[in-house]
Amino acid sequence: EVYSVLRNTFKLPSFRENQLEAINATLSGEDVFVLMPTGGGKSLCYQLPALVKSGITSGTTIVISPLISLMQDQVHHLLQNQIKAAMINSKSSASQRKQTFDLFVNGFLDLVYLSPEMISASGMVRNAIAALHKKKMLARVVVDEAHCVSSWGHDFRPDYKALSYFKTEYPEIPMMALTATANEHVRMDIIHNLNLKHPKFFKQSFNRSNLFYEVLPKKKTVVEEIAQLINRKYKNMTGIIYCHSKNSCEQTATRLADYGIKCDFYHAGMTQDDRQRVQLGWQTNEIQVICATIAFGMGIDKPDVRFVIHLTLPRNLEGYYQETGRAGRDGKHSDCIMYYSMRDARTLQGMILRDKELDRFNKEQHVNKLRQVTQYCENTTDCRRQQVLQYFNETFNRKDCHKQCDNCINGENFEVEHRDMTAFAKNVINLVKTLNGENLTVIQCQDVFRGSKTAKIVNSGLHLNEYHGNGRELPKMEIERLFFHLLREGFLEEKSVMNAAGFATNYLVLGPKANDVLSRGKKVVIPFTRSKTTRLETPSLSGTANKENKAPQFLSAKHRSLCSTHLNHSRDSTMASDTTLKDMAMKLPTTKTEYERLDGMEKNQTQYFQKFERVLGALRQERD
Structure with a gap:
C-alpha cells in the first residue's frame, strides 16, 4: 500500500534516504523524530502515511505548523494531488472555518493543519480531537518545524511547549517531530517537551553539496554591491535577501528596484493579503528577489532559488543553516552569501541584552550563540562547511567540500x-x-x-x-x-x-x-x-600603488602582534574587528588619520589608536 501511494498519488519512483524507514515506524505506531536538511523530503514522511489505511492507527493526521504561509503552501500542493487536506486558522472567514471544522470533526479529512496557538486557545478544536480519538479516527499527530519547541532553537514559539498535551491525553497515538535544524541539545529539548516515548530517530547528512558558502565584509555600499552582483551574475534568477528589520526589508527592496531588479519585501508587519500576494508573485517568478525577515521561506517549496544573501548576521547557526537551505532545492549550484560587520554583531548583542523577555541565563545563552556566528564569520581558514556541520554534530572531511566555500578556494x-x-x-x-x-x-x-x-x-x-x-x-x-x-x-x-x-x-x-x-x-x-602573494592591487591612501605591501611574509607575525596588543588592552571590550586588524597589519598606519581609514573601522574604535601606536611603530621599523 505504501509503494502504491508513492507511485500513484505522489508520482514518485522511489524513496530518499530514511523516508521509508520513518513511514514504516509511524505506521507501526511508534513515535518518530525526523532530522533532515531543507529539501531532504521531510513532508513525505507524514503526508504519505496519512493516506495509508493499514497502519496500527488510521484516520486523520493532525499537522502542527508554525506559519499560515507554510500551511497554505502545503495544503495547496496536497489538493493538487487530490488529497483531502485543509487548514483551520484565525485568518479564514467564519464560513470557511465552519465548513472545514465540520469535515474535520467527522473524520472526512486525511490531513488537517493547525497552529500551535489553535491547540492552546481553542476548546472547540480540542473537543474535536477528543471526538476523533473516541471514534478511533485519530491516526497521528505531526509537529513540523519542531525546533520551535526549544528556546535554544532559532524560532522559539511558547505555544509549542504546550503540545505535550497530546502525549498526556492520548499516549497511544504516535507522534512525529520533524525539523531541518537541531543540534544535540535542541533535539533533547524536542523529545523532552513533546514527551516523545523512545522515538525512532532518522537523520540525513546535513551536507548540501550544491551550496557555495561565502562571507564578505559589509561596507556602506553593500546594497549597491548586491544590486551589481544580481544584475551581473543572477540576471532573472530567483533569490532571497534576509534583513534584520521591517524597515531594512522595505528600504533594501526600494533601492534594488532602482537598479531595475524585480523585487519586493516580506515581513510580519504586512497584512495577510499582502504577504500572500508577494509570496505568490515570487513563486510564479513575477518577483525575482524577496527582501525578507526570517518570517519568510519556512517550508516553501521553490526549488530554483539560486542565491540566499544575509544582509545582516543571523542570531545563531541554526537559523543561518535553515535560511541558506532554502537555496538550491533542485540540486543545482546555488550561492549563500553573508555580509559581516562587527557593528551588526554588537547591535544584535545589544538587542539581546535589552530584551525584557529573557532572564540573565537566557541572555547569556543567546549571546553565546551569536558569538558562534561571529566566530564562523571571522574564521577565514577552516572550511565553512566543516564548521557548520560540526555545530550539528556531524564529522566532515574538508577535501569533500570540493572548493564549495570561500575558505577552501582562498x-x-x-x-x-x-x-x-x-x-x-x-x-x-x-x-x-x-x-x-x-x-x-x-x-x-x-x-x-x-x-x-x-x-x-x-x-x-x-x-x-x-x-x-x-x-x-x-x-x-x-x-x-x-x-x-x-x-x-x-x-x-x-x-x-x-x-x-x-x-x-x-x-x-x-x-x-x-x-x-x-x-x-x-x-x-x-x-x-x-598570504602567498603581495596585495599590490590595494590602493594606498595617496591613490598610488601601496608599496607597504612588498613584504607579505611578515603579515602573519604582524597580525599576531596586533592581535596580542588588542587582547591585552581590550579584555572584554572590542577595540577592533579581525578585518580591521588584518588591514592594520597590512598598512601599518602611523597617524590617527590613516588609522581611522582602515577597513571596518568604526567611530567608537578610533580612540584606541594610542593603544596600537607603539607596536605599529616597532613593526614598521622592522619592515623598513
Missing part, C-alpha cells in the same frame, strides 16, 4: 604553516578537566583560557584556576581555532545537559581521545595560513 592563495600547539592544547584539556562539575560552554571556556575576568568568571572563582589566562598570548582567532580543532578531533566534546527549566544546554567535557594528548604523547598540530 586556501590556494595562502601558504600553510603547521604549528605545534600541543602545550596550549594540554592546558585547555587540563582546564576542562579541573572544572569539577562547573558547567561551562565552549565560549565560556575560551574566555577563561584567554584570561577574561567577567562577573561570571570571577563570581565562580574561575579566575583563580591555574589554567586561567594560559592562552592570553594567543590572538582570539587562534584560541577559537584551537578549540575548534580539539572538538573536531575528539579531544574535547560537548555534552547536552537538561536544566530545571526543561531545556538542554551544551557544556564542554573531556572527549574520548583526551588522554592521547595528556598521557600518550599525542602532538596537536594545527594548520595556520599566511
Whole structure:
C-alpha cells in the first residue's frame, strides 16, 4: 500500500534516504523524530502515511505548523494531488472555518493543519480531537518545524511547549517531530517537551553539496554591491535577501528596484493579503528577489532559488543553516552569501541584552550563540562547511567540500604553516578537566583560557584556576581555532545537559581521545595560513600603488602582534574587528588619520589608536 501511494498519488519512483524507514515506524505506531536538511523530503514522511489505511492507527493526521504561509503552501500542493487536506486558522472567514471544522470533526479529512496557538486557545478544536480519538479516527499527530519547541532553537514559539498535551491525553497515538535544524541539545529539548516515548530517530547528512558558502565584509555600499552582483551574475534568477528589520526589508527592496531588479519585501508587519500576494508573485517568478525577515521561506517549496544573501548576521547557526537551505532545492549550484560587520554583531548583542523577555541565563545563552556566528564569520581558514556541520554534530572531511566555500578556494592563495600547539592544547584539556562539575560552554571556556575576568568568571572563582589566562598570548582567532580543532578531533566534546527549566544546554567535557594528548604523547598540530602573494592591487591612501605591501611574509607575525596588543588592552571590550586588524597589519598606519581609514573601522574604535601606536611603530621599523 505504501509503494502504491508513492507511485500513484505522489508520482514518485522511489524513496530518499530514511523516508521509508520513518513511514514504516509511524505506521507501526511508534513515535518518530525526523532530522533532515531543507529539501531532504521531510513532508513525505507524514503526508504519505496519512493516506495509508493499514497502519496500527488510521484516520486523520493532525499537522502542527508554525506559519499560515507554510500551511497554505502545503495544503495547496496536497489538493493538487487530490488529497483531502485543509487548514483551520484565525485568518479564514467564519464560513470557511465552519465548513472545514465540520469535515474535520467527522473524520472526512486525511490531513488537517493547525497552529500551535489553535491547540492552546481553542476548546472547540480540542473537543474535536477528543471526538476523533473516541471514534478511533485519530491516526497521528505531526509537529513540523519542531525546533520551535526549544528556546535554544532559532524560532522559539511558547505555544509549542504546550503540545505535550497530546502525549498526556492520548499516549497511544504516535507522534512525529520533524525539523531541518537541531543540534544535540535542541533535539533533547524536542523529545523532552513533546514527551516523545523512545522515538525512532532518522537523520540525513546535513551536507548540501550544491551550496557555495561565502562571507564578505559589509561596507556602506553593500546594497549597491548586491544590486551589481544580481544584475551581473543572477540576471532573472530567483533569490532571497534576509534583513534584520521591517524597515531594512522595505528600504533594501526600494533601492534594488532602482537598479531595475524585480523585487519586493516580506515581513510580519504586512497584512495577510499582502504577504500572500508577494509570496505568490515570487513563486510564479513575477518577483525575482524577496527582501525578507526570517518570517519568510519556512517550508516553501521553490526549488530554483539560486542565491540566499544575509544582509545582516543571523542570531545563531541554526537559523543561518535553515535560511541558506532554502537555496538550491533542485540540486543545482546555488550561492549563500553573508555580509559581516562587527557593528551588526554588537547591535544584535545589544538587542539581546535589552530584551525584557529573557532572564540573565537566557541572555547569556543567546549571546553565546551569536558569538558562534561571529566566530564562523571571522574564521577565514577552516572550511565553512566543516564548521557548520560540526555545530550539528556531524564529522566532515574538508577535501569533500570540493572548493564549495570561500575558505577552501582562498586556501590556494595562502601558504600553510603547521604549528605545534600541543602545550596550549594540554592546558585547555587540563582546564576542562579541573572544572569539577562547573558547567561551562565552549565560549565560556575560551574566555577563561584567554584570561577574561567577567562577573561570571570571577563570581565562580574561575579566575583563580591555574589554567586561567594560559592562552592570553594567543590572538582570539587562534584560541577559537584551537578549540575548534580539539572538538573536531575528539579531544574535547560537548555534552547536552537538561536544566530545571526543561531545556538542554551544551557544556564542554573531556572527549574520548583526551588522554592521547595528556598521557600518550599525542602532538596537536594545527594548520595556520599566511598570504602567498603581495596585495599590490590595494590602493594606498595617496591613490598610488601601496608599496607597504612588498613584504607579505611578515603579515602573519604582524597580525599576531596586533592581535596580542588588542587582547591585552581590550579584555572584554572590542577595540577592533579581525578585518580591521588584518588591514592594520597590512598598512601599518602611523597617524590617527590613516588609522581611522582602515577597513571596518568604526567611530567608537578610533580612540584606541594610542593603544596600537607603539607596536605599529616597532613593526614598521622592522619592515623598513
